[in-house]
Amino acid sequence: MIGYVRGIVTHLFKESCYIDVHGVGYRVYVPTTTRQQLIEGKEATLYTYLNVREDAMQLYGFWTEDEYELFILLISVSGIGPKVGLGILSGMTPEAFKLAVINGQVQQLTKLPGIGKKSAERLVLELKDKLVKMTHISVESPDAIQPIGVIHSGPSGEAIEALVSLGYAQKEVEALVESLNDGAKDVSALIKACLVELGKGR
Missing domain, CATH: 1.10.150.20 (5' to 3' exonuclease, C-terminal subdomain)
Known part of the structure; x- marks a missing residue:
């Protein structure tokens, strides 16, 4: 049983991530709340559950x-x-x-x-x-009783998903996308505008 993994987050996907633990990359499936805490290139510790099936072994990880x-x-x-x-x-x-x-x-x-x-x-x-x-x-x-966050659709949702896939924190890009989305921008223009603003803080 793998109790937890600690390592560098090398890749972020919609429902999982890769964590490098001393040169071994573990694919860990995570819930949205945990996904929002992870940043590419940063160290993370996840409490894990190993699900063993006949055809696969899958690791599930949690921030808390x-x-x-x-x-x-x-x-x-x-x-x-x-x-x-x-x-x-x-x-x-x-x-x-x-x-x-x-x-x-x-x-x-x-x-x-x-x-x-x-x-x-x-x-x-x-x-x-x-x-x-x-x-x-x-x-x-x-x-x-409220569900997590706000469900974003249309250009805003696509832009947020694209920026998160680039390694930006979801909470950060959600606020930025909403502030820049004037209803006239398409997805590409919205992403470009966000990248410009994000670049100013670097």
């Missing part, structure tokens, strides 16, 4: 122990595999997910990728008591 522990809990639920577990952590913060389960917010959970009504009900049934015991967060109203 809280995310890791919740992932392990998720894949213990019947019908929830590592890919779906990763999608859940990409769709909600751990705190928001715990609140949704504790409050029995099935409709909120069905908004997560790969989760239908039956899966959502199973999550509540199997995890509610466990989460109540392991968490100190208070039960709040459904309005307090």
